[in-house]
Amino acid sequence: MRVITTIKEMQAEIKKLKSQSKSIGFVPTMGFLHEGHLTLLNKARIENDSVVLSIFVNPLQFGPTEDFSTYPRDFARDQSLAECEGVDIIFYPSVEEMYPHSSSVRVIVQDRTDVMCGKSRPGHFDGVATVLTKLFTIVMPTRAYFGIKDAQQVAVVEGLISDFNFPIELIAVDIVREVDGLAKSSRNVNLLPEERSEAVVLYKSLTAAKNAIEGGERNPQTIKNLVSGIIHSETQGQIDYVEIYSYPQLKEIENLEGTCIIALAVKFSKVRLIDNIIITVRQEIGGEK
Amino acid sequence: MRVITTIKEMQAEIKKLKSQSKSIGFVPTMGFLHEGHLTLLNKARIENDSVVLSIFVNPLQFGPTEDFSTYPRDFARDQSLAECEGVDIIFYPSVEEMYPHSSSVRVIVQDRTDVMCGKSRPGHFDGVATVLTKLFTIVMPTRAYFGIKDAQQVAVVEGLISDFNFPIELIAVDIVREVDGLAKSSRNVNLLPEERSEAVVLYKSLTAAKNAIEGGERNPQTIKNLVSGIIHSETQGQIDYVEIYSYPQLKEIENLEGTCIIALAVKFSKVRLIDNIIITVRQEIGGEK
Numbered sequence: 181m182r183v184i185t186t187i188k189e190m191q192a193e194i195k196k197l198k199s200q201s202k203s204i205g206f207v208p209t210m211g212f213l214h215e216g217h218l219t220l221l222n223k224a225r226i227e228n229d230s231v232v233l234s235i236f237v238n239p240l241q242f243g244p245t246e247d248f249s250t251y252p253r254d255f256a257r258d259q260s261l262a263e264c265e266g267v268d269i270i271f272y273p274s275v276e277e278m279y280p281h282s283s284s285v286r287v288i289v290q291d292r293t294d295v296m297c298g299k300s301r302p303g304h305f306d307g308v309a310t311v312l313t314k315l316f317t318i319v320m321p322t323r324a325y326f327g328i329k330d331a332q333q334v335a336v337v338e339g340l341i342s343d344f345n346f347p348i349e350l351i352a353v354d355i356v357r358e359v360d361g362l363a364k365s366s367r368n369v370n371l372l373p374e375e376r377s378e379a380v381v382l383y384k385s386l387t388a389a390k391n392a393i394e395g396g397e398r399n400p401q402t403i404k405n406l407v408s409g410i411i412h413s414e415t416q417g418q419i420d421y422v423e424i425y426s427y428p429q430l431k432e433i434e435n436l437e438g439t440c441i442i443a444l445a446v447k448f449s450k451v452r453l454i455d456n457i458i459i460t461v462r463q464e465i466g467g468e469k
Numbered sequence: 470m471r472v473i474t475t476i477k478e479m480q481a482e483i484k485k486l487k488s489q490s491k492s493i494g495f496v497p498t499m500g501f502l503h504e505g506h507l508t509l510l511n512k513a514r515i516e517n518d519s520v521v522l523s524i525f526v527n528p529l530q531f532g533p534t535e536d537f538s539t540y541p542r543d544f545a546r547d548q549s550l551a552e553c554e555g556v557d558i559i560f561y562p563s564v565e566e567m568y569p570h571s572s573s574v575r576v577i578v579q580d581r582t583d584v585m586c587g588k589s590r591p592g593h594f595d596g597v598a599t600v601l602t603k604l605f606t607i608v609m610p611t612r613a614y615f616g617i618k619d620a621q622q623v624a625v626v627e628g629l630i631s632d633f634n635f636p637i638e639l640i641a642v643d644i645v646r647e648v649d650g651l652a653k654s655s656r657n658v659n660l661l662p663e664e665r666s667e668a669v670v671l672y673k674s675l676t677a678a679k680n681a682i683e684g685g686e687r688n689p690q691t692i693k694n695l696v697s698g699i700i701h702s703e704t705q706g707q708i709d710y711v712e713i714y715s716y717p718q719l720k721e722i723e724n725l726e727g728t729c730i731i732a733l734a735v736k737f738s739k740v741r742l743i744d745n746i747i748i749t750v751r752q753e754i755g756g757e758k
Binding site: 198340 | 576577634
């Protein structure tokens, strides 16, 4: 496994791989790897000749009041984990390497950002799209891997790849869940014991929604009420949002049809958890995508 | 010579060329080719294994009051000219092919646009940068060719390539001039006979500026006054601007040092002409870059 810190060296390496017609699987991260990242790396390892992991805490995607400087970093640990997953190259540039001077161009995401978590993070997805544009032109991957837990980010990346014509296959990897259904997250350790038991209600409410839709329910508001009702009745956690949109367009819908997302965020005493389910509704037959 | 109209087919062709390690010279245009374009194609032909010409009148770079629908188009003529210059592929997509739906992302140029011609065309360079981002990911050229006559566009493209890390060499091709020094332009035919004689003053004033700088003058305002004075005294044409900046950053400078541009625009009765000269000032020795 090689660690590359300069764009120039990375592009030379990629040129070499391309000339050998090697497929490249790319997992872009901000480091401090957790089980979700390892799932992405594992899938990338299976599906490609070469696997590139990038570790870059991107200042552009942090708001002025957000935690860029205190964001957790542990490169030695990440390096060991990457080695175990069979990563070929870690791309680990400094902020100065990625943004050597004030940029004259940047990417604006003009859609898909005014809903869900995007509402409370203005500019966040512009920063994500700008750094990914850079990383995509540097790494030129065949496939790029993202966790569907952050479904809004996946929707934005889908738009970026499609609108800018990157010849990249976007692989959205399913949510990894605990045995009881709670979506895995490094934040789960911040749940109080009683909250940890209650938190299973997030997935339970989404499963109930899926069942209702499979049973023929097509009204988004009815489904939202169902989900909210279950959460209210089974936890002290406060609902931040329960939303339903077309996916990946993230547009309001009047009826559940085509591919839709049911997404939610619930605040517990020390932590806010998110979860979602994406369902494709075909005529009278529904099924999880 | 092949004419390709779909992005999918173009990307398949480029993939093939890349796997054969062929270098690709790219000349992006809006068609209605003139001598300037042919100079770019000729240079691209000499320096690369394959030459790709794109012809696409990009609606994004026209303002609401500008002439998108009446912009001149003559594909049959362009095709003949391209054939003569040894072009391998013309990429000729429709607007629907390039923008099949409302885009969720676009590129913003946040620098280098508030000077020279950019002042009067808000949003123009955002449209240029967005379509070039798409064309660069589609064509993946080794080298991209632009005429330095549109020096501000070259500066914006330099920023785009550098900031987004496109592995592309930007080739800025010198201004082609008539025997008397007037920069070639399809607009020159709109000069009245008397204006045509006078128009030589544009280049004459820039040459005088160059001579003054080579003689040791370092004050931008003195040079601007010199240029304006010559233009005023030798033509009825009205000065739109005479500006001096660092190049390609297009920042105001207090002293002429490093690489600088002297750019001007002059309005004649039916046409506005632009011209420029780029000079690199080293210590006491000056020379055109």
